[in-house]
Amino acid sequence: MLDVDPADPDPGVLARAGEALRTGRLVAFPTETVYGLGAHALDGDAVGRIFAAKGRPPDNPLIVHIAGADDLGTVTETVTPLARRLAERFWPGPLTLVLRAAVSVPADTRGGLATVAVRVPDHPVARGVIGAAGVPVAAPSANRSGRPSPTTAAHVRRDLGDVVDLIVDGGPCAIGLESTVVDARGDEPIVLREGAVTREDLEVGTPQPGPEPPDAAASPGTRYRHYAPDCRVILVPPDRVGDLAATHAAQGEQIGVVVSDPAAELPEGVEEVATFGDAEHLARILYDVLRSAESRGLEVLIVEAVEEEGIGRAVMDRLRRAAADGP
Numbered sequence: 001m002l003d004v005d006p007a008d009p010d011p012g013v014l015a016r017a018g019e020a021l022r023t024g025r026l027v028a029f030p031t032e033t034v035y036g037l038g039a040h041a042l043d044g045d046a047v048g049r050i051f052a053a054k055g056r057p058p059d060n061p062l063i064v065h066i067a068g069a070d071d072l073g074t075v076t077e078t079v080t081p082l083a084r085r086l087a088e089r090f091w092p093g094p095l096t097l098v099l100r101a102a103v104s105v106p107a108d109t110r111g112g113l114a115t116v117a118v119r120v121p122d123h124p125v126a127r128g129v130i131g132a133a134g135v136p137v138a139a140p141s142a143n144r145s146g147r148p149s150p151t152t153a154a155h156v157r158r159d160l161g162d163v164v165d166l167i168v169d170g171g172p173c174a175i176g177l178e179s180t181v182v183d184a185r186g187d188e189p190i191v192l193r194e195g196a197v198t199r200e201d202l203e204v205g206t207p208q209p210g211p212e213p214p215d216a217a218a219s220p221g222t223r224y225r226h227y228a229p230d231c232r233v234i235l236v237p238p239d240r241v242g243d244l245a246a247t248h249a250a251q252g253e254q255i256g257v258v259v260s261d262p263a264a265e266l267p268e269g270v271e272e273v274a275t276f277g278d279a280e281h282l283a284r285i286l287y288d289v290l291r292s293a294e295s296r297g298l299e300v301l302i303v304e305a306v307e308e309e310g311i312g313r314a315v316m317d318r319l320r321r322a323a324a325d326g327p
């Protein structure tokens with residue numbers, strides 16, 4: 001594990017990480033969203049090592065990270081006017097664009113699809129590492145499949161410490177949730193995964209409420225349950241937290257809560273795992289909270305729901321996945 005100053009990373013560390021990537025190794029590095037597990041995106045063997053390390057289903061494609069919008073043409077076949085517009089407005093940043101793939105992108109990177117997902121991250125370490133690599137870098141979240149995404153280097157080490165060649169520690173991630181994924185092949189953006197670039201930012205409407213968006217099949221990752229905690233996650237409106245905690249506590253269960261009001265009276269024996277100020281704050285701490293609920297041995301984690309607007313939509317999307325009973 002190599003530490004760097006997130007604002008001004010040591011060029012020597014970036015060069016080492018870049019060299020490792022170029023020669024087919026796995027390097028975990030911070031982005032503004034979550035830590036990524038990087039490999040040379042155009043090297044099928046290197047990409048194969050990502051799937052093996054994560055235990056990731058082979059039909060779940062990876063996001064390819066590039067240094068700037070000018071490099072879009074190296075991994076895509078056609079850059080639509082919509083993609084250009086979105087790239088100009090939101091890159092570098094937490095937005096991933098799905099476009100037709102260039103032939104140079106191995107099928108493994110694309111999960112066998114004809115498209116490729118591309119993003120320019122907004123983090124000095126990520127950009128430095130990609131720049132030093134000099135190649136496009138495929139990077140899924142650096143967790144084992146089924147675990148919450150990592151937002152610190154310690155999370156990465158816990159999940160993948162024995163299989164990753166290098167972890168660059170640039171401190172905690174500022175956003176805490178994965179990027180917004182948008183299909184940018186047409187005239188209008190189609191949101192495949194919610195994130196910090198919101199529907200309001202993109203000026204697209206909200207889908208009908210329901211368990212899955214109608215276009216979910218277009219983004220294979222959204223089919224999988226992202227996080228199967230040992231601890232049961234229950235999402236409730238703010239005014240129900242106390243009652244529900246009391247009910248579960250009365251059954252002798254180990255209960256934790258995540259609430260917006262630190263002054264709220266909690267029933268005897270109920271742990272306050274975290275408090276948050278707003279949806280943005282909850283986004284930043286969410287994955288660490290889910291991991292810590294598990295390590296504290298909690299049986300039930302009751303989380304206060306946030307408004308489904310702005311980044312609140314992405315927060316609720318991830319919480320619903322964590323709370324889902326099915327696969």
Ligand code: TXA
Pocket residue numbers: 031033034035036037060061062063096098110113115116117119121139140141142177178179180181192193218219220221222
């Ligand atoms: O913020 C992020 O996006 C982080 C950081 C490291 O950049 N990466 C990340 O990657 O979250 P991952 O692999 O955990 O999630 C990628 C998502 C999955 O839901 C996947 O199915 C979708 O993007 N995706 C990738 N390629 C796609 C494609 N060609 N078409 C549709 N969806 C795609």
Ligand code: MG
Pocket residue numbers: 140141149178
């Ligand atoms: Mg992931």
